[in-house]
Amino acid sequence: MTTAGRRDSADEAIERVLAHLTRERLLAAVRAMVDIPSPTGGEALLAEWIASDLVSAGVDAEVQRIDTSQANAVATLHGGGGPSLLLYAPIDTFTTGNPALDIPGAAVSWRPDLAPQAVVSGDIVEGLGAGNPKGHGAVVLAVLHALHAAGVTPPGDVVGGFGAGGMPSFAVSGVGAPGRTNTGHGVGAGFMLERGYTTDFAVITKPGWTVLHEEVGLVWIDVTVSGRHTYVGSRHRIPYSNAVASAGRVAIALEDWLEEYAQRHRYATMTPQGIVSSISGGLERLAASTPAAVTLRLDLRLTTQQTPATVLREVRAMLAGLSAQLGVEVSARAVAAIPATHTPPDSPVVQATVEAFETVSGSPHQVVMDNSGATDANILRMRGVPTARVGMPKVAALADGSPIDFTRGMNLVDVREMQRLAEILIRTVFLLASKDDSARAG
Template sequence: MTTEQAVGRVMEYVTRDRLATAICGVVDIPSPTGAEARVAEWIVDHLIANGVTARLQPLDDRQANAVGTLAGGDGPSTLLYAPLDTFTTGDPAYDVPSATLAMRPDMLPRATLHGDLVQGLGAGNPKGHAACVIVAMEALAADGIELPGDVIGGFGAGGMPSFAIEGGRQNTGHGVGAGFLLERGFTTDYGVIAKPGWNVSHEEVGLVWLDVLVPGIHTYAGSRHRLPYRNAVALAGEVAGHLEDWLEEYAVRHEHGTMRPQGIVSSINGGSERLAASSPALVRLRLDLRITTAQTPAGVTREVRAEVERLGAKLGAELRVEQVAAVPASHTSPGEPIVRAAVAAWEAVAGERHVPILANSGATDANILRMRGVPTARVGMPKVPATPTGEPPDFTAGMNLADLREMRRLVEILVRTVLLVEGL
């Protein structure tokens, strides 16, 4: 049987109903970072009901991975991976006003179909991609095709760049589920992560989170004219504005390979709402800097510290920098079989020559997989160009929209990659 015949046979099982059932099933279950157990349980039950051996892999009582397994031959094993947690939570207590001034239908964990468009929290990223892995596993199982090696469907908790939302274990994000999956019995020869982008990526930026500590003088509003006065909030605004400008130059200066590492000042924390009559002794600015494979977290921390010290000398303030999180960037050689198989699969489905997209700055769990020794390719769906009402989607709407037709194409890429990897 040729590859084309095998793919054609498997894809007969990839129906619109299967795709809609999978994506609606995962979107309808809330899964903010640290609370993915319920959706993982649904995936396990759904895979088992469709002929895939599956199990739950708990990290604690609220967080869990789901794992599906298809036995294959003696060839290389392949992990098809997607995370499960959403960037926002679907709960206005957390999302307003940090992510939106008012909750919209697309921000809720409730899937709605508009023709071929699916709208709901995480429908595009990551749940639509997880649904594609689910359906790929189902279709391979339903066809019963002889696989080159074992195929693992991994659905990971804690994939978002996030600290714990509230209480419990603190290490709930930054790829904790992906690391646990591989550590506890599911390390494979190769990996494919399904995340947005109509392209095959072989490398990812990493990230460093840094806090810039801005000092001031704690004093009373009524004594501003009589006592020494320096408002850390006002000073922090100057520091933030400088860093935002500097980060634009940082990205260009550090461009490497397919990566252009961006950075932002993401939050400000300081002062007392209870004591609005006083100025704070300290304000904390948090930064996210993306880093390339030519950089290290420690090196970037030193670079930011040097820039902040120069700024502090100019402003006459003792500014300090602390590192609070780091995930290194990672690279898989384009010559690795998994990358060549994914590119060949993409070209067969897209009907055109693959050209890598440049200036990327999105980090995923691919970094965790590669750091644990699994050569990994990333492939995903293109961004949906318009909302159900016809407007161009903003960042949030883009995360929360998927197209069933594009899902089918991604499933075919995953299936082709699994069948091609042994021969490359």
Template sequence: MNMATPHKEFDARQKAWYEAACARIDAARLQQLNMQLVDIHSPTGAERPASEFMADYMSRMGLKATYQPVNPITGNAYGRLAGDGSGPALMLYAPIDTHIEAIPEHDIPWVGPELRDDMLPKAQARGETVIGLGASNPKGMVAALTEAVHAVRDAGIPLKGDLVLAFAGGGMPVVVPERSHYGLSSGVSHMMMNGVTADFGIILKPWNEVYYEHPGMCWFKVTVKGSLGYSGIPRGTPGFRSSIVPAARLILELEAWLPEYTRRHTSDQIAPEGWIAAVRSGWPERPAFPSAATEIYLDMRTNPQQSTASVEAEFGAVMRDIISRYPEIDAEWEMTAAVPGSRTDPSNWIIRSAERAWSETHGGQPYPGAPKLSGQTDAAAICKLGLPLVRVGYPWIGDKDMPEEFTDGLGGMGVSHIPDLIEPIKALIYSIIDTCTRSREEVGLG
């Protein structure tokens, strides 16, 4: 593959195709699909209804569509708009699962004091804004990719290469033990290892940028050990050691170290953050008996140059240093999950096509470069499995559009402003035409 193949400007036909497809973007259709998807609950590991719906939707669009079962309650959906076979295949991808269960006894108080409207799988329309669980991420992404393909098909653009529209479950950075330990890109990994592939890929996520580096992550569990106590025992009684108080000291030490980890491992496009995400100790219904163990859970993001083994070694070194300075801390640790980061060569066709698409939809100004991020997505796994991939996106809904009651925290990623998706859809259409109306040789594929 010749990565340095010069990028050609659109010729007159391609310009006409681009304008024709953009003219066929249907905002009402986009909003309707966005709302239909919100109404289909698809927590990680239970995505079957949403994926079956999208397989049927793509079939009705005129694509050759398939529901790909993984187990009885989950599966993926993909559709193919065939070219004449002389051009490259392009995959447009988004996950389809949501990050919370939307069940009060499961989610409260961890999501906040209540399940807000943006955390419930019930769509509301407030003018051109859609409210509901996953309305923006991932349901708005699924709808936007689908609308881009719909517009291209409606415009009757003659494609040389196939256009693949793909959606998978298990995309959230979670693990759900009760549903086959689904998550951590399990759905898209299954999809790609069972025959769904392409020459290039585009994943749609929040932020209207162009990313060729894709963060990975490592999860750690730290267990601070003490002894089972009783609240009636005086402090300092021999044979009783708190696990909770030393754990608090350890948390503060780790919190002081994590920004240094980020600084040390910042790469071209990634500033890998680390967060202490959960702490667990003892029996809430038995506060008279302080626990002999306190568990601390961390998520540490990685850049593509870091191996997961090197992160494990670095974390072990900092833990040993902390313990050497605080002998009251008796702890052990383990890495519980790891997804390596990945990278597409920035000179690859699909990266440069995405940059040109961004320029086209921003008045012709050159793409200035992406701000560093740390958000882990299925892109890491897709690219690691050999598909050159670019992450593009849409503006995260701004203060001017966000209803005030949803401004606190991440929420249900559940506020989608339809006008904010139109420009990114045009950028997607640009890359579709830029790639799928050319020969394989034109895009550097021998």
């Protein structure tokens, strides 16, 4: 078949699929997904619902169980002899939906948007994870339904992957199977690919109205600040070194240093940020004493020009000078790491996604710079699957003028944006084969 003939056939197939991509289908998908809690480590119920929903429509789907509480859902639409494509979305939420676990970490007091209950106001859906990740997962789900309902054969196999453990998180106390410590940091994506679902290419759906071909990695570092365990009544009688106060000074110095770190390591589309995210130490039951040590946890992002090991050495070098300045012992060790990854911009999956994006947006694609968000795209690329990332813009304002902070932004989605993202995915499915042919011919 000529390229023109293939394009005519693809355009016809796209229109048939789009006819089945209704607002009602998208809305039903996101409402159902928001209403099923899926904290990191406890996604099994949602995975079961997704698989059941697809199977009931005649789609080949299964629950891919990791343990009793954590699972992926995976579906396959069998296509022609073209390259296979994974449409991937994580399904675990940033917070848990349990006030006892989320307050005051995510908000000072409980709010409706933190609850796993979808509330629809016109085109806006609000509820835990409505925007990230469930709105994006609902788009993948609706696309699979539309492809199947249209009765068209895609150029190659299309796999829908709904992955557990996509958040950068260690195990959450009280969530999931006891004893599991590796419930986040892309565990579901890795498990999915190693258990039979590796494809030629992948598109991951995560927030951002752009197409990305590379992402920062991350390294988590625990910085331990030493002091002296002592008693308040003896402060004036024996040597005194309060690790809490010293840790505060270290935290402030690190926050200042991290601003410079980001600019110094800026590369390509990435400007790797870092934060001091938490502090632990001391005996809450015994306010009369100071702790022997306090630990700060850092999240530092890194580019494809860095490795977790080089970042750790850089942090240690900075802390060595600070330790001498403050006169206290400070040490650092890495506790989690995922490298940054890159898919060449001329990869067929990036080219197909960009062309689909331009068709839907009606304007040339502009590469967004200064990115510092990491997703399961890194896990997919590390497993050898060239991956593009595309998503929806976050809801920027509400009709009632109520504020939207980071957490609420995760919990809002606009159904109109879901429609646009779904069309991008559908067009990508039918553009990929021709882009792959062109790459091979070149």
